[in-house]
Each structure stands twice: as C-alpha cells, then as structure tokens.
Amino acid sequence: MKNKINKLTFTSMEVRKKILELITKSKSSHIGCAYSLVDILIVLFYEILNVNKIKSVSPDRDRFVLSKGHACVALYVILSKLGFFNKKILNTYYSNNGRLAGHPVFGSVPGIEASTGSLGHGLSIAAGMALSAKLDNKKYSVYTIIGDGECDEGSIWEAALFATHHKLNNLTVILDKNGFQGYGRTSDVLSLEPLRRKWEAFNWNVKEIDGHNILQIYNSLANIKSKKPLLIIAKTVHCKGIPFMEDSLMWHYRSPKEDEFKKALCNFGDKIK
Amino acid sequence: MRNSVVTSIKKIALKDKNVMLLSADMGFSVFEDFEKELPKQFLNVGISEANMVGVSAGMALSGKRCFLYTFAPFVSMRCFEQIRIDLCYQNLDVVLIGLGGGLTYAKEGSTHQSVEDIAIMRAIPNMKVFCPADPIEAEICIVEAYKKKGPTYIRIGKSGEPRLHDKKPKFSFGKSIHIFKGNDISIFSTGNMLKTAMDTAKILKDKGISVNLISMPSVKPIDYKAISFAASKTKCIFTIEEHSIVGGFGSAVLEALSKLSIMARIKCFGVNDCFVKYVGDQDFVRRKIGLDSDSISNKILKKLGI
Structure with a gap:
C-alpha cells in the first residue's frame, strides 16, 4: 500500500506540473480548483474506476461526471496520461482550433461522459445514470465531483432528494470543499454549514476526509457498501501544492505570469517530468 | 390531445x-x-x-x-x-x-x-x-x-380537443399539412389555432376570398417548400399562433422567407408582447385579445383593402 501511495503521490505531482504548464501557456483560469481536486481524480482514475471499460465505452463501464466542470484541465491531463487521447490533443487545451475547451464537452475526447460547466447540473445527470443502472440490473457505479460553492444551486438539492428516494447506493458524490466560490469564501458569500448535517438530513451516507490524503481518499472510495448514496466531503486547499498560490481566490481567475510560473516550477524538482 | x-x-x-x-x-x-x-x-x-x-x-x-x-x-x-x-x-x-x-x-x-x-x-x-x-x-x-x-x-393542449382531420393526414418531420386549397391568400396556423384558422378561412370564403390554409405542426424544422409556394402563388401570407408575436411561429415563417430571399407580404397574428391581463377561459381571452376568427378575418379583410 505504501508503494501504491508513493506512486500515486508521484503521479499527482506530474499531473500538477502539467496543469501548471497548460494553464500558463493558454492563459486560462481555474488552476486553484484544478489543484484542489486533482488528488481525488487520481485515486478515482488510477484505483477505483474500471478504466479499460470506460475506454471501450462498454455499457458496463463506471461513469464519472465532473460536475464542477471548470476544473476540467486536471481531468484532461489524467485522461491523456491514461491513454484516452494523445498529448498533441492535450497541448491544444484552451487554444484556437483546439479540441479541449475550458469546460468539458461530451464527445470532444474519449472519457468525457457529460458536458458540464454550468454549476448544479452534474449531480442530476449522474443520478439518471445511476438509476438507469438499477433499472437495467447493471453493476456499474457512478461518481461525480461537485464543489462546495456549487451547493448554492437549488438543483443540487433537488438531485439530493431524488438520489436517496430512489436508493441510489451506486452513486458516490465527492464534494471538493476548497472553501472558495466566485466572489469569496463560501462562508462569507452563502454559508453552507452545517454541511454534513444538511446532507445527512437529506438521508445520505456522509464521510469526511482530507481531500489531499491519498490513503484517506482511497479508503473512502474503496469497497463502498451502503444502502444509501454516498457523499464524501473532501476538505481541500485551493491551489494545493504551490505554497505561494495556496488558499487565495486570485488563482480562481488568474494564470501565472512568467516569473510566477518559474517560481511555481521549483516545487516539482527535477524528477517530475 | x-x-x-x-x-x-x-x-x-x-x-x-x-x-x-x-x-x-x-x-x-x-x-x-x-x-x-x-x-x-x-x-x-x-x-x-x-x-x-x-x-x-x-x-x-x-x-x-x-x-x-x-x-x-x-x-x-x-x-x-x-x-x-x-x-x-x-x-x-x-x-x-x-x-x-x-x-x-x-x-x-x-x-x-x-x-x-x-x-x-x-x-x-x-x-x-x-x-x-x-x-x-x-x-x-x-x-x-x-x-x-x-x-x-x-x-400540446389539454384533453377533449376535437379532431380536426377526418383521416390521418400525411405529415412528417419538417413538413406541413394542407387543409384547404386556395389562390388568393395563404394562412399558416400552428397548434391549437387550427380550428380558428379554419373558421377564418370559411368567413373569408363567404366574402369571395380563396384561402390556401396550411397546418404547421412542425415549427422547427419548418416547411420551406410550403412557405415558398405560398409566397409565389398567393398575394399575402398570414400566420396564426397562440403565442407571443415575439419569436414564435410567425417569426419562424419570417425567418424562412429571409433565408429563401423571398419578398412577401405577411402579417402575424398572436399574443401581443404583454402579459394577458384578462381573467377568463381560453375562448374569452382569445376574443379579448383579437385571436378569434371574427377579429382575424376582419383584420385580414382590412389588410386586403376589402
């Protein structure tokens, strides 16, 4: 297990470095939230999802929907690393005549299961997928990542009611609680607390983890056995991994300038390609 | 329905x-x-x-x-x-x-x-x-x-609407349904205004006006051929819909004419750009806002200078 954690940690550093390069080069936004959920995505794609079935678009494949679509650069890098599409395509991220937009588009590249980006949509879509699995007696599981700010949207709570009413225990939602939304800290803009109790009141099975602790993420996702849908509240840090950029709303919007890029690169050392 | x-x-x-x-x-x-x-x-x-x-x-x-x-x-x-x-x-x-x-x-x-x-x-x-x-x-x-x-x-409407077609009409995606053949003017109707459009055509027929009446259930895609035919063979086109005159069926016909680069005389009947202030049933409100066959036929006659 220790080796596995080391390997995943190394992979997360590689992915972070590539995200930094892509965001800097394309002058795009959202590096903060891409870094807050990257460890979760890595555990999902490297340890939990049946990736080969996803690649072959098998009807029995697990489904992953990135509801907080603005963090999609992290997903693109991971999909590319896993061979869903080649690096040339990855390098066209957010550029003229490229295939990878700033929010995921269904059908743009393999592995993107739904078009997202407008907040509050992905959970309903994931619930529809999970219900279909139940109706068709299929064993696949459905996963989605939502943001904490996204929980402002009423449609999240419509879907939350729906999922428990239909006992969608094949549905897992990971809530990337990085504490920021568009205009400030979630606690200042529209308080969500007590978040755990809210989801429990909606009759979800709720776990709380450190969203950057690979072992905790893995343990929360592996061998899920519950009669209810599962919500994992992952406490994360906006722009985790680059200390001078961590926990600052500015990095929801800005891309690093050249000097900032060089300074950020120092965090990765020579071993990370 | x-x-x-x-x-x-x-x-x-x-x-x-x-x-x-x-x-x-x-x-x-x-x-x-x-x-x-x-x-x-x-x-x-x-x-x-x-x-x-x-x-x-x-x-x-x-x-x-x-x-x-x-x-x-x-x-x-x-x-x-x-x-x-x-x-x-x-x-x-x-x-x-x-x-x-x-x-x-x-x-x-x-x-x-x-x-x-x-x-x-x-x-x-x-x-x-x-x-x-x-x-x-x-x-x-x-x-x-x-x-x-x-x-x-x-x-759709609700329940209890009368059948307006004697037999199953020939209709598919992007096509329309010919109701009456006529040479003077064309009336295009969509949805639940067809009965009103039929009554309007009958009133106009009594006044000696021959109406080419088309039912257009398919608003998008729309039947370009029917619109082109109406524009070339009849003097004027009238559209009728139970919808705002902003952006609805009439607008779709206007856009089709524009796309076809056809100059045509056209008038759209629908709900004016305001919330309906009258309380009453569907027929009552239609009469109040001028979406009944008497009002529409009068306006058509006026437009034609009759």
Whole structure:
C-alpha cells in the first residue's frame, strides 16, 4: 500500500506540473480548483474506476461526471496520461482550433461522459445514470465531483432528494470543499454549514476526509457498501501544492505570469517530468 | 390531445423497454394505467423540473429514451438551462411534452399560460419544436419524435380537443399539412389555432376570398417548400399562433422567407408582447385579445383593402 501511495503521490505531482504548464501557456483560469481536486481524480482514475471499460465505452463501464466542470484541465491531463487521447490533443487545451475547451464537452475526447460547466447540473445527470443502472440490473457505479460553492444551486438539492428516494447506493458524490466560490469564501458569500448535517438530513451516507490524503481518499472510495448514496466531503486547499498560490481566490481567475510560473516550477524538482 | 399523447407513448413503451415516461408530479388520473402496466418505465420525479431534465439526460446517456411531461411553462422555462446544456448541447434523445400550451389554462393566470415557449425552445440548436393541432396530429408528433434522434419539444393542449382531420393526414418531420386549397391568400396556423384558422378561412370564403390554409405542426424544422409556394402563388401570407408575436411561429415563417430571399407580404397574428391581463377561459381571452376568427378575418379583410 505504501508503494501504491508513493506512486500515486508521484503521479499527482506530474499531473500538477502539467496543469501548471497548460494553464500558463493558454492563459486560462481555474488552476486553484484544478489543484484542489486533482488528488481525488487520481485515486478515482488510477484505483477505483474500471478504466479499460470506460475506454471501450462498454455499457458496463463506471461513469464519472465532473460536475464542477471548470476544473476540467486536471481531468484532461489524467485522461491523456491514461491513454484516452494523445498529448498533441492535450497541448491544444484552451487554444484556437483546439479540441479541449475550458469546460468539458461530451464527445470532444474519449472519457468525457457529460458536458458540464454550468454549476448544479452534474449531480442530476449522474443520478439518471445511476438509476438507469438499477433499472437495467447493471453493476456499474457512478461518481461525480461537485464543489462546495456549487451547493448554492437549488438543483443540487433537488438531485439530493431524488438520489436517496430512489436508493441510489451506486452513486458516490465527492464534494471538493476548497472553501472558495466566485466572489469569496463560501462562508462569507452563502454559508453552507452545517454541511454534513444538511446532507445527512437529506438521508445520505456522509464521510469526511482530507481531500489531499491519498490513503484517506482511497479508503473512502474503496469497497463502498451502503444502502444509501454516498457523499464524501473532501476538505481541500485551493491551489494545493504551490505554497505561494495556496488558499487565495486570485488563482480562481488568474494564470501565472512568467516569473510566477518559474517560481511555481521549483516545487516539482527535477524528477517530475 | 393529452390522452392521445399518453396512448401513443404507451404503445411505443410496450415495444421498447428503454422508453421511460417521466413526470414532474403531473398526470393525476392520466398516468395510472401506464404506471400499473409499465411500472419500471414510469418515473414521477416530484416537483423538480430541473432535476427531471438532468436525470433524463443521464438516462439518455445510458441508453434510455425519455418522454418528459408537465405543464408547458414549467417544462420549457423553469429548467431552460438544463434543456439547453444537458439535452441540446449533448444532442440527446429526450422528448419534452408541454401540457397546456398557449392560453389553454387562461383562467389560471400568466403563471400557467405559455406564450413564450415556442420562441425559447426553437432558439436552441438541435431542438425540434412540434405544435400539434388536434389528437391525430399529436399522435403523429409523438411517433415522429421517437423516430428522430435528438431533443424535441412538443407543445400540446389539454384533453377533449376535437379532431380536426377526418383521416390521418400525411405529415412528417419538417413538413406541413394542407387543409384547404386556395389562390388568393395563404394562412399558416400552428397548434391549437387550427380550428380558428379554419373558421377564418370559411368567413373569408363567404366574402369571395380563396384561402390556401396550411397546418404547421412542425415549427422547427419548418416547411420551406410550403412557405415558398405560398409566397409565389398567393398575394399575402398570414400566420396564426397562440403565442407571443415575439419569436414564435410567425417569426419562424419570417425567418424562412429571409433565408429563401423571398419578398412577401405577411402579417402575424398572436399574443401581443404583454402579459394577458384578462381573467377568463381560453375562448374569452382569445376574443379579448383579437385571436378569434371574427377579429382575424376582419383584420385580414382590412389588410386586403376589402
């Protein structure tokens, strides 16, 4: 297990470095939230999802929907690393005549299961997928990542009611609680607390983890056995991994300038390609 | 019309187990038989239209064919963005059925009237828009929507509308239905205004005006051939719809003329750009706002200088 954690940690550093390069080069936004959920995505794609079935678009494949679509650069890098599409395509991220937009588009590249980006949509879509699995007696599981700010949207709570009413225990939602939304800290803009109790009141099975602790993420996702849908509240840090950029709303919007890029690169050392 | 729609969906659902009927808590006394016979293919999501559309997108992405049912204003406006992104952006096979289009439920007030739905639905890429005039057209629209890929909005009335066609008309996606042949003017009607349009044509016939009357259930795509023919063979085109004059069926005909680069005389009859302030039933409100056959025929005669 220790080796596995080391390997995943190394992979997360590689992915972070590539995200930094892509965001800097394309002058795009959202590096903060891409870094807050990257460890979760890595555990999902490297340890939990049946990736080969996803690649072959098998009807029995697990489904992953990135509801907080603005963090999609992290997903693109991971999909590319896993061979869903080649690096040339990855390098066209957010550029003229490229295939990878700033929010995921269904059908743009393999592995993107739904078009997202407008907040509050992905959970309903994931619930529809999970219900279909139940109706068709299929064993696949459905996963989605939502943001904490996204929980402002009423449609999240419509879907939350729906999922428990239909006992969608094949549905897992990971809530990337990085504490920021568009205009400030979630606690200042529209308080969500007590978040755990809210989801429990909606009759979800709720776990709380450190969203950057690979072992905790893995343990929360592996061998899920519950009669209810599962919500994992992952406490994360906006722009985790680059200390001078961590926990600052500015990095929801800005891309690093050249000097900032060089300074950020120092965090990765020579071993990370 | 409502019963015809439900019967048609049930026929399809009996043959295709992937067909699902979703309701946002509507259909009391309408869906019970469907639910009893096909319990795994019926889903009441509760009063949550946005979630209904999102769930249907997830189901469509998993191989299901969903028909969504609730009042027209709720299914088209409450969840507009879910329709735009989840259904149309992804071009998914989902059919939205809007009950009580136009002024069907006029007495209930503007919350339950739906006179902007055609405009907003047809503005979305990939969306098809059908407005059947009677139970027979409604049945054909359901079958057509099932046969065709991609999202469709079907705007229906309620129950008890009369059959306006003696026999099943020939109609398909993007085509129209010829009601009367005539040489002087053309009237295009969509949805539940067909009876009024037929009465208007009869009044005009008594005045010696020969009307080329067309029913156009398919607002998007629209029948360019019928519009081109009307513009070239008759003096003037009139459109009739129970919808705002902003962006609806009349606007679609105008856009078609523009696309065809045809100069034509045209006048659109519909609901003016304001909320209906009258309390009363559908016929009463239609008379008050000038959407009845007497008012329309008078305006046409005036336009023709008769």
